[in-house]
Every structure is written in C-alpha cells, then in structure tokens.
Amino acid sequence: MVEAMTVISIWIVPVTVMFILLVAIIKKVPAYEVFVEGGKEGLKMSVSLLPFLLGMLVAIAILRSSGALDAFIQLVEPILIKVGIPAEIAPLAILRPISGTAALSVTSEIIQVYGPDSFLGRLASTMQGSTDTTFYILTVYFGAVGIKKMGNALKIGLIADFIGIIVSVIIVTWLFM
Amino acid sequence: MINVIWALMAVIGIVYAMFNGTMEEVNQALFDGSNEAVTLVISLSSVLIFWLGMMRVAERAGILEAFAKLARPIVSRLFPEIPSGHPAMGYILANFSANLFGLGNAATPMGIKAMEEMKKISQSDKASNSMITFLVINTSSITLIPTTVIAIRLQYGSQAPTEIVASTILATTITTVAAIFIDRLLRRSRSH
Numbered sequence: 001m002v003e004a005m006t007v008i009s010i011w012i013v014p015v016t017v018m019f020i021l022l023v024a025i026i027k028k029v030p031a032y033e034v035f036v037e038g039g040k041e042g043l044k045m046s047v048s049l050l051p052f053l054l055g056m057l058v059a060i061a062i063l064r065s066s067g068a069l070d071a072f073i074q075l076v077e078p079i080l081i082k083v084g085i086p087a088e089i090a091p092l093a094i095l096r097p098i099s100g101t102a103a104l105s106v107t108s109e110i111i112q113v114y115g116p117d118s119f120l121g122r123l124a125s126t127m128q129g130s131t132d133t134t135f136y137i138l139t140v141y142f143g144a145v146g147i148k149k150m151g152n153a154l155k156i157g158l159i160a161d162f163i164g165i166i167v168s169v170i171i172v173t174w175l176f177m
Numbered sequence: 178m179i180n181v182i183w184a185l186m187a188v189i190g191i192v193y194a195m196f197n198g199t200m201e202e203v204n205q206a207l208f209d210g211s212n213e214a215v216t217l218v219i220s221l222s223s224v225l226i227f228w229l230g231m232m233r234v235a236e237r238a239g240i241l242e243a244f245a246k247l248a249r250p251i252v253s254r255l256f257p258e259i260p261s262g263h264p265a266m267g268y269i270l271a272n273f274s275a276n277l278f279g280l281g282n283a284a285t286p287m288g289i290k291a292m293e294e295m296k297k298i299s300q301s302d303k304a305s306n307s308m309i310t311f312l313v314i315n316t317s318s319i320t321l322i323p324t325t326v327i328a329i330r331l332q333y334g335s336q337a338p339t340e341i342v343a344s345t346i347l348a349t350t351i352t353t354v355a356a357i358f359i360d361r362l363l364r365r366s367r368s369h
Contacts, residue, residue: 006322012278020231023238031234038233039226045289046222054214059183061210062190065202071193097316108329116335125330125341129323130348134316138179140221141312142304144289145296150179151304152363157316160356164317167355168348175344 045144052143056135060099069098085169088120092127097161100133123172131164221285228286232271241267255314255357256307258298265294269311277321288315310360317356318349 024031063069077090085093088110096103110124134157142150194203235241245267252259252266259265268291275284292308299305304312323345330338 006324008278013280013283017231020235020238020240023240024234027238029234029237034234034237035230037230039230041233042225042227042229042286043222045229046218046225049221050214050218053217054211055183057214057217058207058210059186059190061206061213062194062203063186064190065206065209066190066194066199067197067202068190068193104325107326108333111329111333116330116333117337117340121330121333121335122341122344125323125326126344126348129320129326129341129345130318130352132316132318137316138312140285141288141292141315142308145292147292147296147302147304147308149303151309152360153304153309153312154178154182156309156313156356156360156363159359160313160317160352163355164348164352167351168344171344171347171351175347 048146049140049144052139056139060135064099064102069095080165083166085165086120086123088114089123089127089169092124093165096127096131096165097134097158100136103128103133119172119176122176123168126172127165127168130168131161134158134161224282225286225289228283229290232268232287232290236264241271244270255310258305258307259295260298263294263298265291265298265307268294272315273319276315276319306364310357313356313360314353317352319353320349321346 021031024034073091073094076094077087080090080093081087092103092106092110095106107124107128111121114120116122116125134154138150138153138157142148142153191200191203194200232241235244241264242262245262245264248266248270249261252269253261256266256269259269268287272284272287272291275281275287288311291311295305295308295311298307322342326341326345327338330341
C-alpha cells in the first residue's frame with residue numbers, strides 16, 4: 001500500500017502534465033502561449049506575496065530569537081502536560097502551527113535523541129505528518145488574493161491543531177503500546 | 178485579529194529582548210527573517226509559474242471544467258456557497274488531490290487559484306465562509322503519505338519507517354473532520 005502510494009506520488013505529476021498537454025494538442029489550444037500567459041500570473045502573484053510572507057517571518061524570527069517563544073513554551077508546557085501531552089513533545093506542539101522549519105528541526109531532534117521507533121519518536125512523526133503550519137498557510141492563501149479580514153480562520157485552525165496534537169497522543173498510545 | 182496578533186508578536190519579542198539581553202539576536206533576526214522570506218518566495222515563484230501556467234492550459238483545454246463536474250458531489254456539500262460547475266470546484270478538488278499525494282508544491286498554486294475563484298464569488302476583501310472551510314481543511318493537513326517524516330525516520334535508522342502512516346492518516350482524518358465540524362458550529366452561531 002505504502003509502496004504503491006510512493007510510486008503514485010512520483011508518477012502523478014509527470015503523467016498529469018502529459019495528460020494536460022495531450023488534451024491541449026487535441027483541442028488545438030496554443031499550449032505554449034497559454035502556458036507563458038498563466039506563468040506570468042504566477043510571477044506577479046509571488047511578487048505580491050513577498051510583503052505578506054516577509055512580515056510574518058520577521059515577526060516569528062523576532063519572537064524566536066528574543067527567547068520569548070521559549071519562555072512561552074515553558075509557560076504553556078505545564079498545561080499541555082496536564083492534558084496528557086508528554087513534556088518532551090510540548091515544544092513541537094507549540095511550534096507546529098507557528099513555524100514549519102522550526103517544527104521540522106524539533107521533530108528531527110526528538111527522533112534522533114529518543115530513536116524513531118520509540119513512543120516519542122512515533123508521536124513526533126505522527127504529529128509532524130498530521131498537522132500543518134497554520135500561520136504560513138493563512139498568510140500565503142489570504143495574502144495571495146488580498147483578503148484582509150480572516151474571520152474565524154485562525155481561531156478554527158489553531159483549535160484544530162490542538163485537537164490534532166491530543167488525537168495524535170491518543171492514537172499513538174493506542175496503536176503502539 | 179491578525180493585525181493585532183502580528184504586531185504583538187514583534188512587540189512582545191522586542192520587549193522581552195530588552196530584559197533578556199538578546200537585542201543583538203533580535204537585530205540579526207530582522208535581517209534573517211527578511212532573507213528567509215525572499216528565498217522562500219523565489220522557490221515558491223518557480224512552482225507558481227509552472228503550475229499556474231499548466232493550470233491555464235488545462236483551463237483552456239476544458240479539463241478544469243470536467244474536473245469541476247467530477248468534484249460536484251463531494252465539494253458541493255462542503256461548500257454550499259459555490260454554484261455547481263463553478264471553476265472554484267475544480268481547483269478545490271485539484272488542491273485536495275495534490276495534498277493527498279503529498280505534493281505540497283503543486284497544492285499551493287491550485288489552492289491559491291481556488292481562493293481567487295472564491296473571491297470572485299464573494300467579491301469582498303473579507304474571508305467568505307467557503308474560504309474559511311477550505312483553509313481549515315488545508316491547515317489540518319490531509320496528506321496520505323508524509324514523505325518528509327518517512328525520510329527523517331529512515332535517516333535515523335528506523336526499523337519500520339512507514340509504520341507511522343496509519344497513525345498519521347487516522348490523526349489527520351479525525352482532525353479534519355473536527356475542524357469542519359467546528360467551522361460549521363461557529364458559522365451557525367454567527368448567523369443567528
């Protein structure tokens with residue numbers, strides 16, 4: 001099942017491209033011209049995205065480099081532990097929605113220190129794979145189309161992240177213990 | 178809300194640095210963070226240019242329309258505001274499938290196109306209900322095969338690098354369902 005999925009995920013992009021271009025040829029679409037036209041839009045979009053991303057990444061970098069994020073982790077850790085989240089995993093739980101790169105480095109560290117097949121290693125793997133960087137996704141998607149009022153999106157995203165962390169602990173305990 | 182959160186993140190960090198003696202690191206972080214954003218946008222732009230180009234070809238060849246029709250049974254329930262057969266449906270389905278196969282790269286441009294189409298429907302600079310539902314599903318991450326994690330596990334000598342696939346799928350499914358549920362709950366309480 002996993003091998004099949006890996007093969008599919010390698011094949012799917014080239015095959016999709018082939019399919020699109022074949023249909024374009026059959027329907028006599030000027031494929032190259034249209035591609036370039038759409039590509040220009042992509043370039044414009046990434047340029048307009050830069051201020052949104054830069055602002056968000058700088059704010060996160062300030063928070064992290066000042067030590068405030070670590071202090072926040074220490075502050076919240078006791079609460080997370082009370083809910084049943086192991087102390088070693090707490091930093092990952094807090095970092096995951098904020099910074100993708102930071103979360104990934106914490107995950108690798110946990111896997112390295114405790115071993116990939118330990119409870120903590122499996123838990124970190126599951127949490128890393130089943131949640132996403134909420135701040136980044138909201139910044140990119142809303143930023144790219146110029147939405148300034150995000151509504152409930154951030155609130156729901158963070159609640160979902162929290163649920164994801166708890167659910168991961170329960171599932172990994174249940175599946176592997 | 179995001180305006181306050183963003184400003185507070187920076188202000189709290191700088192004030193904390195005053196007492197913590199980490200002002201030098203913060204000074205450095207201002208430039209590092211900016212650099213990181215530029216690097217990120219450059220790598221993102223290659224993906225955006227390629228996929229938005231491809232998507233435009235697919236659109237002109239009528240593939241997207243067919244995809245939107247295919248998506249109707251699934252997407253119309255989740256996004257009742259989107260008229261049936263609207264291009265937004267095709268892009269939403271494309272984004273979900275790319276996410277499922279772990280093609281984070283290709284998923285982003287399709288997701289942005291979906292957002293653009295949803296903005297055309299709502300014609301407002303406020304996030305619409307369907308946009309929020311769409312992003313909530315995205316942030317709760319619907320990857321089937323977490324390739325990055327498997328690679329890390331392999332690197333540190335795991336006996337079974339892929340054994341976390343089942344737990345990941347289970348966790349992500351429950352989270353996504355919960356997120357959709359909370360979204361609906363908040364939406365209902367808002368409209369009353």
